[in-house]
Amino acid sequence: MDVLTITGLLGLFLMALLAGGLWIGLSLALAGFAAIALFTPAPAASILATTLWDHSWGWALTALPLFVWMGEILFRARLSEDMFQGLAPWLERLPGRLLHVNIVGCGVMAAVAGSSAVTAATIGRMSLPELKSRGYDEQMAIGTLAGSGTLGLLIPPSIMMIVYGISAQQSISRLFIAGILPGLMVMGLFMGYVMLWSALGGRAAPPAGPRLSLAEKLRRSRRLIPVVLLILAVIGSIYGGIATPTEAATLGVFGALALAWAGGSLTRAAFAQSLLAAVRTSCMITAIILGAAVLSVGMAYLGIPAALAGWVAGQQLSPAMLLLLLTLIYVVLGCFLEGASMIVLTTSVALPMVVQAGFDPVWFGIYLILVVEMAQLTPPVGFNLFVLQGMTGRDMWAVTRASAPFFGLLVLAILLLALFPGLATALPERMLAR
Template sequence: MIEAYATVVFLCVLFGLLASSIWIGLALMGVAWVGLELFTTRPAGDAMITTIWTSSSSWTLTALPLFIWMGEILYRTRLSQDMFRGLAPWMRFLPGGLLHTNIAGCTIFAAVSGSSAATLTTVGKMSIPELRKRGYPEYMIVGTLAGAATLGLMIPPSLTLIVYGVSINESIIKLFMAGIIPGLVLAGLFMSYIVAWHYIRPSERPAPEPAMSFGKMLSESRFLVPVLILVCAVIGSMYFGWATATEAAAVGVIGSLTLALFQGSLSFNTFLESLMGATRTSAMIALILMGAAFLSLSMGFTGLPRALAAWINALELSPITLIAALTVFYIILGMFLDGISSVVLTMAIVEPMIRGAGIDVIWFGIFIVVVVEMAQVTPPIGFNLFVLQGMTKHEISYISKVALPMVGLMLIMVIILVIWPELATWLPEKIISNQAR
């Protein structure tokens, strides 16, 4: 009975604070404070100080601001703009033409950014004007970009996977490796959608691109080489066990600064803007993680997660049924919260449930990222929708409608992960076995 009462109080206080437009991190702390004061005898102040310090001083968390900074450097220099020039010659032959640059560009930039918003802004800045100029349908330009930008949440270095790993105390490198194959499969689904459009609506195809010699194609590809080298350095150093996630992030920052310097697009103002942008984003995420850690502690003292897990176990749901229920739950939650907030807010309750059901936590990390990706393009709080609205001046309703097929493809990706869980678990297991030799 006390757990049911505590649940009602937690939810009322949480939604009350969120409705007041208070920062999410502070709202989580407020809920935790009320929970400790009402339902436990432990001093809330001492608990808050200890928990916040412990959660914010985690060594694993140091990878987060470094990866964010790497993405900021690429976003604010000419390196990102050169990607379209290097990609376009190779995409022009595919059914659907240069629309594939949205998918390929987001996939490549996701491998050096980790942020959906940064991926969307960077790739959109280079692809939207070019695709419009060539006569591609607006709904395809906007829709494919909205969906493809969510790859920044899955393909390493993923900020969401870092936050998830810190929340459940799991290896960041294993989670990063788990995201590579599913991320590429999802990118393949997005590209298949473009191919289908090409054949189903031939009247909407723009004029074919002018002929280009193979030598010219190779010459244009040189603009893509620096970013590809950076991707290989960051991911390869983790794959072969040469660097931890934090060390790989440092390699990425140094590499991106070096490339921008040699390219001639790194100025003092660019450096300062990238540093301050990374600081603001990192501080926001750190505050959310602090609040989530304090809330997890508070819920633990009230016994709410254990009671909820026991209730779920009493229902005797199969793992498949539980995953289906959690999919619906996270889609609804994602309509009102951003992805990172959804993860940290729910892990205290969801983690015991999935462990009790025998679900692999590495696999679940990839599952939750796919579902959280949908939250980026679903109204009313889909963050990618607002970014695209600022870039294209379209209404949110229009962007949501044209992005809907991409949400359907993400649901198909969830089904694929359930049928073939090895997509997420094979690579981490292979890396562990190789490093153990």
């Protein structure tokens, strides 16, 4: 039986497991185990045990639950309640006015939560009622929230960057730093679009409130500023070479606990809830990573990555065409899989091809996360679309239509990243030169 036939059978088996409702991590592990047991003479049970052990004790993996816990603590520290009051005075004079709170608020929450769905849900719970009561265009409010919610994957500290770093064996510190400029670029594209939409005849925004003094703006932001300073301290400690991602995550947890205690939200129940939520999320992601590791080993024993790389090489694709092909594949995968699964499932196959084409692995990680962001806005499994559909009561088509311009802006962001790779590589290279 040739490699192509085996690959097809393996893909059908995996899709059948996923369609049957089996956990993603377990489905990936079973598909990898079946590949080794059925199509190779290798000892499948021994390989399974060795693979699970080798991929479960890595030091880099310890940063994952700590960053997740930091986000869960701050999530319960009334951050969403303070976000609108803290950001509105600084943004309501821009064209589009308080629609920018969705974008900047998601940027701040992205650095806290590291998750697209959590970012969209948290900011949406706070901003949508406020914007509706003030008469803002609902479709634009939904669109800005759906698009900006994807920043949870890109702005460090990002859970998806940790997942890619572990899967691709790349420096998580460099990935965090590489995501800063692209994250700001995406925020700038979204804000620029809202300003242009407003200036070119979009539904008129309600009038701005009275002008506030600098002292009054700072007073209204007093509960938000410490969170921003904590995020800057975490990222700055990594960029300055003072701390590893795991050490920075530990700093973030202690800082989040201190802020929650100072704000009066660090109750025994909230502490227990944040810890249990962090354990659940971390175990889910770790299970996906381990299952994908087993599947990757199984595919390696069958020679699937080498066969696919050979096929691509035989097509004599230019680097630009290779990126276009990968982008289309990831967009299709995003219709059926969530972000972590896409990354761990495809990295072992795609990374050798892009490295051979001359692309930097860290740059490819940022590109991949941007494409996964696009997948958050593609039905039928666009997680941000599901979140906003549940929050607004609108049908999936209405939410998808509102999100479409921001999907296009993410496509533009990928094009800019491909044309100007220094957006992702300049800061990490500067960090290494220090």
